[in-house]
Amino acid sequence: MAKAKTVYVCQECGGISNKWQGKCTHCGAWNTLQETMEQPVPAAGANRFSHLASSAPVRMLSDIEVRETPRQPTGLAEFDRVLGGGLVPGSVVLIGGDPGIGKSTLLLQALAMLSQAVPVLYVTGEESAEQVALRAQRLDLDASNVKLLAEIQLETIQRALQEEKPQVAVIDSIQTLFSGALSAAPGSVSQVRECAAQLTRLAKQTGVSIVMIGHVTKDGTLAGPRVLEHIVDTVLYFEGEHHSSYRLIRAFKNRFGAVNELGVFAMTDKGLKGVNNPSALFLSQHAANVPGTCVMATQEGSRPLLVEIQALVDTAHVPNPRRLSLGLDGGRLAMLLAVLNRHAQVATFDQDVFVNAVGGVRITETASDLAVLLAIISSLRNKPLPQGLLVFGEVGLAGEIRPATRGQERLKEAAKLGFSIALIPKHNAPRQAIEGLEIWPVSRLDEVLQFIK
């Protein structure tokens, strides 16, 4: 057998270096290399193509029979929505989120529902069996059919999966597992990667759907190497502020569904409850309009969502004014302020600018630009925007207002919720009037300022 060799593995990207360095040569991250024993490669007659020995014949794509992907609905409609309809047999889902955000709760609820229909197994490496049982009791779940295994050794878990033959298994969490084949500590890149890869292989072989819980690092990415995201079929992220009672699940990657779907849950003492109609959730219900707020219609997957954007612009007392954005892209804020200065002659160089999307929601689409700018203008002038105003639209560097996708749906939702004016890109203006909604179409930033006096 080949001698085990020491290598240095980057904890960020999984890149391998032969000697220790301060900076990873693969991803450029600092202080991320960790000493790891490299697994000896099986020597016997192996060449780099030996894993292809039993190669499948080449076929015409059109000859391959396509069947509808069967799915197992979890019984939690909002969770199914992000999964693309339910769990696909043999698929592996990775679900990440801050500690305490509700990952274990959600998956225990899902397993309790699933256990009514199919055999399930909950593998806990973080909490004891008693703690999980206590949680099930507290949440009033019917967990009589849920099988539980408190274990962190990969080989034991693999054996249990093969013996128990569950159709759905939850691993809570992937960072606690360790494989006896590696000497590295649990939670290290090589362990996490190896355990995830082994479990994925097992899922593909046996058809069990595996949901792995993963921890996130300070900056919100999944701990462990990026490689993990490539191994699994679906990556979901839990979002939400700790003090807010809403939780969002967003698909980041999904081989079996759309990636921009959003599941919305409300936290209760009986666990997470799906919110079927979340469009008005992220509005902060002021009695009258206040300066520095602007409501936008964003489109998350198949549903429009109305979100209030808030801005606070205040005189800066330091040479470098602060720019801070929560729930919105920070780099984009700087760009929008430059566009505002150039194309609308509104200067903010001596002002601190803070923007926030209400309710802990994160907005990734550029159609929020117009709402951000209007909230900033409103705060700067200390003057509320017109009552019942809704906006959306991207702002370009040349001061042009670009259309957003699915404008009609956003407008209809706004009208339904009682908004009366829509300041929107000209290309999104509806051909037929929408009842109760006055349309202010704009194609350039200076036109916007004519409407907002």
Ligand code: TYD
């Ligand atoms: P938990 O599921 O343990 O979070 P994670 O696995 O992501 O670390 O949830 C954290 C705590 O919040 C736990 O004590 C239970 C509580 N909780 C509720 O009471 N109701 C809920 O709806 C949720 C999601 C959590």
Ligand code: MG
């Ligand atoms: Mg947990």
